[in-house]
Amino acid sequence: MAKNQYQLVTCWINGREVEQMVDVRASLTDMLRGDFHLTSVKKGCEVGECGACNVLIDGECFNSCLYLAVWAEGKHITTLEGLTGPNGELSDIQQAFIDETAIQCGFCTPGFIMTAVEILNRNRLYSDEELRKLLSGHLCRCTGYENIFRAVKKTMLRRLGMLDDPFLNT
């Protein structure tokens, strides 16, 4: 096996342009955790089954464990760390996860929030069934998904100005 399998990657991580030499075999999870210490990117299976490592790449959510680090060239990557404001301000979906008791052990939380961001940023009204399907790429063993669902749905309705709609907010 060749010894030198490194390649330079230039990309934006949480709004900052970075350059990094990465092993061409490394996953984006490896790069974000190992090189940038972005430890919100969690490893639950490393084969795209659980969703704990999800990050946004150019606004679209991916399992970072299935995405090679070298593919990040030129991309804008957002991890959960990037959602929090410079003074620790929480985004609406982070606050909703707290308010709705959607967090228990916290291990699936970062991935779930990133997928929720992708869904919410479309500014569309989804039915309960559609929302469940959109979130079903994540596994959680603590919450039974119940409060996670409520956090995402309430945030969706709040953004659309429909939170007080008694028909929708059930």
Add this chain to the structure above:
Amino acid sequence: MAEVGKRKPRVDAYDKATGRTKYYEDLMPREALFARIKHSEIAHGMVKSIDTSAAEAIEGVVKVLTCFDVPNIPFPTAGHPWSMEQSHQDVADRLLLNRHVRYYGDDVAVVIAENEVAAVQGVRALKVEYEEFPFVLDVQKAMEDGAPQIHNAYPNNILKHTSLSRGNYEEAIKEPGLIRVEGWYETPSVQHCHIENHGCYAYEENGRIVVVASTQIPHIVRRVVGQALGRPWGEIRIVKPYIGGGFGNKQDALYEPLCAYCSTQVGGRCVRLDCSREETFVSNRLRHAIRYHIISWLRPDGTFAARKLECFSNQGAYSSHGHSIVAKGLGAFPQQYQCANVVGDAYTVFTNRPVAGAMRGYGIPQAMFANESHIDDCAKAVGMDPLAFRHKNLMEVGYEDPFSKNVNYFDSYNQCLAKGKEYIDYDRKIAEYAKETGPIRHGIGVAAFWYNTAVYPIALETSSNRMQLNLDGTVTMQCGETEIGQGADTVFAQMAADVLGLASYRDVNVVSCQDTDITPTGLGAYASRQTYVAGFSIRQTGLLLKEKILKRACDLTRQAPYNIDIVDGNIVRITDGKKLMTLSELAMTAQYDPVNSEHITAEETYTIRNNAYSFGCTFAEVEVDIPMCKVTLTNIVNVHDCGTLINPALAEAQVHGGMSMAIGYGLSEQLLFDEKTGKPLNNNLLDYKLSTFMDHPHLEAQFVENPEPTSAFGTKSLGEPPACSGAPAIRNAIYNATGVAINENPITPHVLFKYFTQEGLIEE
């Protein structure tokens, strides 16, 4: 003021919502070497040789350790408190690596390397030569004469057999006119599937061994690592940071002993040992698959004359928690339903399957699947509604268990059943669904459960606590009980705030990380014990700290001790409500007193010698598509009496998670094995069907709050109970919908096809 009983956000919620919370792997030193395990690829046999030369030649491989290298010190792994009585100690049948391999996935060697790739390549390059033995996977076949012998000390592979007897079964069944109901019930092997896999890292520091681990039980793991390595327990330090769920799998010493040993073999350098998801399924722990045989003798009025139970618990290859799991279900059997004449036998049997240990419910989800399914069979046999049958026969109010001394103080069972019945609209729907005849049928099922709180009197129950008054008037608290995701730290803070008279639970800084060098000794997260047992030590320690604070306050304010108290973080004269000083002023004055400086702290241990019944039930509603052999769960509610709720929001969340686990247990989850090789077939999250967002309806969690009289805060167990009654409720709903009694779980389309074909509902 009063924080107990309020819906409060978790104390760790902000950090978890921002990704700051550190789990063991997030704390990993960069210099850590990678350890990877070579697992056996046969179900049973003896390692004859391991050729390590190719592995050792790989660049980056530092050391290869095999089953021929490790010390011959058998050790136990179960997360039970140590017992001073040898007969109560756990079975010591593990070695760090094994020559005699007993399941497909057993540990035979470990490769330590500078990087992950070299470690993985090293494991692949090992050449293991085995002498293969016959193997056995089925629990009853393993008990037969001539079955493969898995541990020499246990003839017929029986780890333990216990019996119970109440009344006179043989005489009772002679009563004329009895109706006999008999059934065999089969439960599967399932895995905990916490999203964070188990892992740890270990290094030496000043001649001692430090292990940072994803564990529920740091103080117990310290003892086990000491035992396994033949080192004094004081030379071991276990650090438990936040963990990504445990559910009982991490209530066992998993790879902490091997990881610690690896570090000692590379000069004390830091070694990391991370389980992959595939290893977590096979080489950690499972929930015991248990087979039950129940015979009930019923009078025509729907009461029990006599009952008989046999349980066969599949232990897998090593003893781990062993017989205590099936024994818990055996013990529940005569308590849950009123019957004067009961006999029972429970066997825990070694097989060549992965090791079974603790998992949420500790034998009760299995026992409830069997018994609550059987109760519906009994109700049908006497022509009674299953709910009415339960009201008639469930444990009576005032019942006191002769062994645990638990008392059924309230009418909890009937109250829970009534609440669930109302939510699901039972009477109306049962009547409506009874008229259905087409291929799509609907049904409602109910199941109740029995659960204890903590482990007294079977084992020690102790809790220690340390509090210090900080200079700003807040309190820092250390508990031996561990936060594993359930919200323990938050309810501990709420309880402490109330005992001390602080303004907010936010004024209590719970040190979440347990470090056995620093943290007061605690036993950890298991047995749904922590809120109950920590409540005692929090109250006792809080009262001591308060006494010290008020003593100082008396000196400083010149007031009589009975006229002052702490209210909302202030020293207050209660006769007129006058605020005399803040806790911060008191702490500062005490600390910086030039003559009599005092750092105000308290530390106490409380030995708990009580236990408490926790009760509840599930109602499930299903739609069954008979030709498609498909079940859709359309509605489900759990009702619990866990005493006083410390934090209703967290309690509901706890129930949701347990219900989800029960739904998976009922409908989709099972670890499968190749009968020809013993190889696990679906040890990954794609093929093992964990419930997803798409598999649940709304999960409704409700409570009946009867304050537990023995408890420091009126509370009792809630951690495991939500996982106990869901699967049989679903089974009974399918029974109600189709008339087909399915005596095995998970109830997959394959299982439905078999039963529906047998019963003539569909043609093959």
